[in-house]
Amino acid sequence: MRSVxxxxxxxxxxxxxxxxxxxxxxxEAGIKALQDAGIEGKxxxxxxxxxxxxxxxxxQEHIGALIADQLGLNPIPSTRVxxxxxxxxxxxxxxxxxxxxxxxxxxxxxxxxxxxxxSTTIATQALGGAGDEETELFFGATFPALYALMARRxxxxxxxxxxxxxxxxxxxxxxACLNPYAQFQKEISVEDVxxxxxxxxxxxxxDCSPITDGAAALILxxxxxxxxxxxxxVEVVASAQASDSLALANRKSLTELRATKIAxxxxxxxxxxxxxxxxxxxxxxxxxxxxxxxxxxxxxxxxGYGGKATEKGLTALNSEISINPSGGLKGKGHPxxxxxxxxxxxxxxxxxxxxxxxxxxxxxxxxxHNVGGSGATVVIHVFKAIEGKR
Amino acid sequence: MSNYALPLIWRKFPERYNLxxxxxxxxxxxxxPSRKICPNCRRKGHLIExxxxxxxxxxxxxxxxSAPEGFEEEVPYFLAIIELINGVRLLAQIVDNEDHKVLIxxxxxxxxxxxxxxxxxxxxxYGYKFKIVE
Numbered sequence: 231m232r233s234v235x236x237x238x239x240x241x242x243x244x245x246x247x248x249x250x251x252x253x254x255x256x257x258e259a260g261i262k263a264l265q266d267a268g269i270e271g272k273x274x275x276x277x278x279x280x281x282x283x284x285x286x287x288x289x290q291e292h293i294g295a296l297i298a299d300q301l302g303l304n305p306i307p308s309t310r311v312x313x314x315x316x317x318x319x320x321x322x323x324x325x326x327x328x329x330x331x332x333x334x335x336x337x338x339x340x341x342x343x344x345x346x347x348x349s350t351t352i353a354t355q356a357l358g359g360a361g362d363e364e365t366e367l368f369f370g371a372t373f374p375a376l377y378a379l380m381a382r383r384x385x386x387x388x389x390x391x392x393x394x395x396x397x398x399x400x401x402x403x404x405x406a407c408l409n410p411y412a413q414f415q416k417e418i419s420v421e422d423v424x425x426x427x428x429x430x431x432x433x434x435x436x437d438c439s440p441i442t443d444g445a446a447a448l449i450l451x452x453x454x455x456x457x458x459x460x461x462x463x464v465e466v467v468a469s470a471q472a473s474d475s476l477a478l479a480n481r482k483s484l485t486e487l488r489a490t491k492i493a494x495x496x497x498x499x500x501x502x503x504x505x506x507x508x509x510x511x512x513x514x515x516x517x518x519x520x521x522x523x524x525x526x527x528x529x530x531x532x533x534g535y536g537g538k539a540t541e542k543g544l545t546a547l548n549s550e551i552s553i554n555p556s557g558g559l560k561g562k563g564h565p566x567x568x569x570x571x572x573x574x575x576x577x578x579x580x581x582x583x584x585x586x587x588x589x590x591x592x593x594x595x596x597x598x599h600n601v602g603g604s605g606a607t608v609v610i611h612v613f614k615a616i617e618g619k620r
Numbered sequence: 621m622s623n624y625a626l627p628l629i630w631r632k633f634p635e636r637y638n639l640x641x642x643x644x645x646x647x648x649x650x651x652x653p654s655r656k657i658c659p660n661c662r663r664k665g666h667l668i669e670x671x672x673x674x675x676x677x678x679x680x681x682x683x684x685x686s687a688p689e690g691f692e693e694e695v696p697y698f699l700a701i702i703e704l705i706n707g708v709r710l711l712a713q714i715v716d717n718e719d720h721k722v723l724i725x726x727x728x729x730x731x732x733x734x735x736x737x738x739x740x741x742x743x744x745x746y747g748y749k750f751k752i753v754e
Contacts, residue, residue: 354688386680428685
């Protein structure tokens with residue numbers, strides 16, 4: 231397997247883009263990534279696009295070909311990747327494998343979702359498809375409800391509190407205020423979260439990531455070539471992915487994502503890194519409890535200590551480990567198919583020292599953690615900056 | 621899905637009306653819903669029909685305030701992960717109880733109820749819910 235690096239990244243503002251279409255968003259991110267990499271479109275040999283539910287959100291399938299066409303990249307092979315909310319991360323992994331294998335030298339990765347064209351009811355249904363239709367959605371389960379079941383159990387087993395859950399949201403909103411691409415640019419308090427009304431107890435509205443439009447893109451390149459054409463490539467040090475049962479009830483534990491633990495173990499074994507070697511992590515905080523589970527399952531904190539660690543400020547920007555410096559899914563927004571790619575865009579910016587006011591000091595290794603459904607797909611990547619052309 | 625086609629509902633009658641699952645005679649594990657192969661033994665496994673017990677306990681629960689289509693009139697309602705007495709877990713609504721009795725560890729038993737009704741034209745779906753046993 232060959233080493234692979236990111237040589238360019240692009241992202242749109244995340245938010246409610248009433249005036250802009252799916253196509254405009256994905257083209258904007260793609261063009262920005264190409265400009266950032268300083269290469270021509272004709273140098274791209276293949277394209278991988280993450281998108282979860284365009285059929286339900288905009289009535290459009292066949293997104294792979296659509297993106298290539300809209301970017302003027304025909305006739306290169308262009309493939310849509312779907313893994314629910316992990317679509318972007320899995321698209322990145324497939325692009326990474328395509329370059330690592332030697333099949334291509336330069337490929338583009340896109341992630342996009344346009345979620346505001348439909349009512350909240352339809353959006354809820356589209357997202358619900360990430361769960362088990364026959365045993366969860368059929369019986370009235372929503373995504374907040376599935377994560378609420380995990381939250382309640384975590385509170386029961388480890389004494390995690392609703393205040394601690396709220397603190398995840400407060401921190402991520404605070405970080406988002408430092409990120410010009412983030413959907414929310416307003417700090418919130420623990421009281422705001424606690425008073426925001428139950429969606430599915432114990433989760434309240436401000437424990438949930440929002441409905442978002444947005445796109446993100448990356449250019450991947452074989453590392454020897456990357457060193458010749460890019461001043462500061464960011465190497466994909468490792469990639470791992472794991473699967474678990476679609477239905478939450480079929481898992482042994484409700485207080486961990488087994489797929490996260492398995493993929494994380496593979497990452498640490500492959501790289502020889504330990505959790506404490508990671509400077510920052512973009513983790514999948516689709517709900518506040520999800521961030522608490524993630525920081526435990528990734529080994530940053532002991533199982534059961536995620537809530538307390540958050541309360542003590544150990545996950546704040548430039549503390550023990552900066553968790554979700556971008557604002558995460560909660561603060562930056564969660565255009566589901568774009569999220570996994572956007573996490574890697576953040577890692578790229580952070581490791582190049584280009585993250586502005588939210589810059590993590592002395593960042594060496596950055597980790598991204600992207601989850602599909604209630605934990606049925608997990609994909610993790612680790613990145614570091616390397617020397618390029620002078 | 622917004623509108624269930626009739627075969628999709630009809631096909632699930634044995635599972636949703638009677639908790640019909642299956643069991644692998646090779647490893648002894650029970651499955652609900654039933655599976656085509658035992659994920660533990662794969663092709664070495666041998667699955668036979670097994671009706672699940674109708675009693676269990678609550679492992680976790682949530683009160684849902686924001687409902688998907690077809691459940692608007694039920695709001696708020698309780699959903700729980702239930703562990704049946706044979707160890708198999710499933711997700712179901714908890715009904716017919718005062719709120720303060722819905723707790724982790726509470727004993728429950730299956731009841732047969734209407735699950736959802738999307739609109740006048742679509743078929744009404746029935747299936748299992750659970751209630752607390754005093």
